[in-house]
Amino acid sequence: MESISTEKNEIARRQVIGFSREMNSLEQWVADPSGDLRLFSVSGIGGIGKTTLLTEMFRRAKQASLLVLWLDGQSELTTSGAFLSSLEMSLQNEYGRFRDPDVPLLPYLVAELSKQRSVLVMDNCERLDLIESWLLSSFLPRLKDAEVLLVIASRNGLPVKWRTNPLLDGRIQTFPLKLFSREEIHEYLRDSGLEEAVQKEIAQKTEGLPLLLAMIVDLQRSREGDVREIPSMLSAEFLKEVASPSLFQALTVLSLLPAADQPAIDNLLDDPITASGYFELGKLSFIRSTPYGLSLHHVVARLLREEHARRNPSQFRRQRLHVFKLLAEQFRLADKRRQMQIAAHVLELYREFLPAAHAYADFSSTLKPQEHSPYRAEDLPDLQRFLGWSISNSDWQSELVDPREYHELLETIATDHPEGIFVVRDPGGTPVAFCAGFWLHAGTMPLLDRYAPRLSSILGEDSSGLRLLPAEAADTICVLLAAVNIRHPLYRPEELGALLMRQWLIFMTRGFKGINITADPNLNSLFSLMGFKESGRIKPEGPEDTGGLTQWELDFRQAAFEEWVQKVIRQTGPADDAPNMPMPGAGQDLSVPIDGKTVKRILERLYDTEQLERIPSVRALHLPAAALQKNVLDLLMAEPPAYPLTKLEQQILRESFVRKEWNKNELAARFHMSRTTFYRHSRTALEHFAHVLSRLV
Incomplete structure (x- = not known):
């Protein structure tokens, strides 16, 4: 014994x-x-x-x-x-x-x-x-x-x-057993003898694995050894379960993927694993089965990635790029929930390129985005409190709105349009951060005029169309308020700011457009770093308003997720690390702006060549209207439809813009859908048709 x-x-x-x-x-x-x-x-x-x-x-x-x-x-x-x-x-x-x-x-x-x-x-x-x-x-x-x-x-x-x-x-x-919560991490560190600043840094950058926490504390106490060696030490501990070198290579690949079946793993290996090897992988304690294949525990995946990057940096970058291209292709075909999972994983893969020292957002924290949870009425007192603290610090808010009306505006959104509130919660479900605004449609535009009257001037010609748009067709949100719990005892405001930004971006990748308007130089720099596009300015209103307002947009309605990631990484990372080569199936000339909105205009004017040639994007193609008309009709009738356009989407576009025998309600009934579902399928059809047309021209 x-x-x-x-x-x-x-x-x-x-x-x-x-x-x-x-x-x-x-x-x-x-x-x-x-x-x-x-x-x-x-x-x-x-x-x-x-x-x-x-x-x-x-x-x-x-x-x-x-x-x-x-x-x-x-x-x-x-x-x-x-x-x-x-x-x-x-x-x-x-x-x-x-x-x-x-x-x-x-x-x-x-x-x-x-x-x-x-x-x-x-x-x-x-x-x-x-x-x-x-x-x-x-x-x-x-x-x-x-x-x-x-x-x-x-x-x-x-x-x-x-x-x-x-x-x-x-x-x-x-x-x-589960990972330590942030509260338990602080409890562990309280009697460690380490300086408070060191404790806070450890809490921010560890993910709650007790062994990892203990090793970091011991190294900090003794000042012997290098904390950078810990991923290697822990990787060796996890790999005790692995029986063969081939499984080790497969684990390294799996650490780069959110989940993968055997063919996906083999795609990244020089020597494919056997069916029995894949089965053995699934039996490991830190791997679980999902509908998309095997998935590695996120802490183990991070440690294996860090060890891989340290041991063989060039191979790690090549494999990461390969994975990025694979995920970009999967993203286009995935449902909305899966798209959010892919987006979260890609942001984690490239977290090193996101801002680590910003006034509002520190992405170096290991806080993990939770599943999106809708706003609940009982959240409002917490959100109003966060907003009050934010007002006192003069941060995060839109200068479009009179500060005296911030609380009233939040109350109005919560009461009349709660879908405009995006809440971030801690693991226990308590709100820790939020942003709020209006999804732009006929029902919200009057409220936007009431609280942010200067916005209409910057929306331009889109404003009149939005005033007629039904709520179920809305795909653009204008964010007017945002705040984090700056007095939280366990999370720093910058951590929560980064978490709010990440979770909101992940949510928006489902195919939405976001608008943010600010004069805050810190927010302007953050939006620029995070791949937002400057889309307009509002001039100062008076002598006290000296800086003017900048409008920033991020548009995922055209499924341009991979281009956005490329832009973010290229701004901060070395050129050879950025995934800047063409994505699979993305052969279009990005200087020619063909998107879902452009396709809709083309289809609406398809039989009027004079009107067709007046569309700016069509003029930029340097293609005769008659030739464009023929290409579009060929695509609408092609058998099978060109990827990624589906047969159902092709039929929806034909019935909506070519035959035009039924109104929207009748079309929804004809396709056995609710009006909301029909609008969603129509938007996706336009996006996919834009992708096909871009490659063709």
Whole structure:
């Protein structure tokens, strides 16, 4: 029996954080007078704290005067004989109990464990399968009425065979361990002896993996070793699970992808993995299956990427570029939810190129964007409070609106048009940041005139069209207010600013256009760095308004996600790092602005060559109107339709602009869609047709 005293002493030097749910369950079992056989299944990736939890449970059970035995699965669960011998030696060494030579080993151990409330703590149980049949058929049935608790820790948890066994029905509690929250990270750091500034930096740049946090703190305390070596050290720890060099190469590739099936992984490997190799990948503790293939735990993925970039920087950049092009192609074909996931992953892949020292946004933080959660009425008091603090600091807000009306404007948006509020929440669901404005359509334009009367002058000819646009067709939002919780005890304002910007951008990649207007030089610089396009200026209104206002736009309605990413990276990164080569299927001359809006104008004037030639984008093509008309009609009738245009989208465009026999409501009914769904399909059809037409001309 291997002693755990050394390991326990090592862990005791570290503060034990978290585990309240797990320890409460232990206390409840200890206090339950009708206690019977129970199993706790503790699972999680390497470094998540399984051994720490088991050591704490061992200590608490000892304090409660229970009989407590520790087994190491790596050496003591290989055979039933080794398991029983280890229990016997533990009883001898820890409790001075010896078996009479005439008593068989198994009945003796069952009797000893049944005499009093007992706990068996079993760590490193990855190979429990070696003796699980014997445990389930011969050992555990003898203890079914005994007050015995088995605490079993493994990376992947107990197999299905255990969870479906009739004997154990209702006796198993599962404890999948999670990363530390930001609050738990600060709690861990509080007694570390490190300076407060160092603690804040560590909290900002670690992702809650206990082992990673402990290693960084130890290195900072000792000032021996280089923190930059940690990804390599932890990568080696994770790769203990990997059985072959080929799987290691596949993991390196998978660290660059949000999720991938076997063909996608093979596409980035010199030597493709086998079907059995792909199956083995799926069994690793830090990999989960998704509808899109295997996905690596985000902390493990980041550490493997950092190690890859350090070990072979040129290969890392080449593979990252290849992945970017692959994801750009997937983005065009993905549904809206998947597009948001791809956008989030690409921003993470290229996070090093995003601003790390800006007055409003620090993207070096490891805060991870959450799933988008809509505004709720109970959020308003928090948002009004953030807004009040922001006003007092004179930051984030649009000078288009009178500051005295900020609170009223937010109340109006929340009451009449809550879809215009974008909320960012912490992992517990509490708001930490927001931005708010109006989706531009017939119902909101009068409110925009009321609160931001100068905007109409900058919207130009689009303003009249927006005043007739139904709400369900709106695809442009004008942001007027934004604020973060600048008094949050755990997150710095710049972190929250970056998180707000990232999550809003990810949301907008679903095919929307955003407008922001400001005179704040810090916001002007941020919008420029983040790939916004300057689209107009509003002159100063009076002597006190000296700077004027700049309008910034970001337009994802034409599925130009990859071009936006290229622009952001090229502004801040070395030329050889920027993914600036043509994307798959993107052969168009970007100097000729053919987008969904242009295609709509072309289709509306398709049979009027004189009107057709007056469209600025058509003039820029240097193509006779008659030739353009023929090309468009050929594309509308082509069988099969040119990629990425689908047959349904082709039919929608033909019925809407060529045959024109039905109005919008009738068309929606004809295609068995709601009016809102029909508008959405129509916009996508125009975007895809623009993509096809751009390649053709």
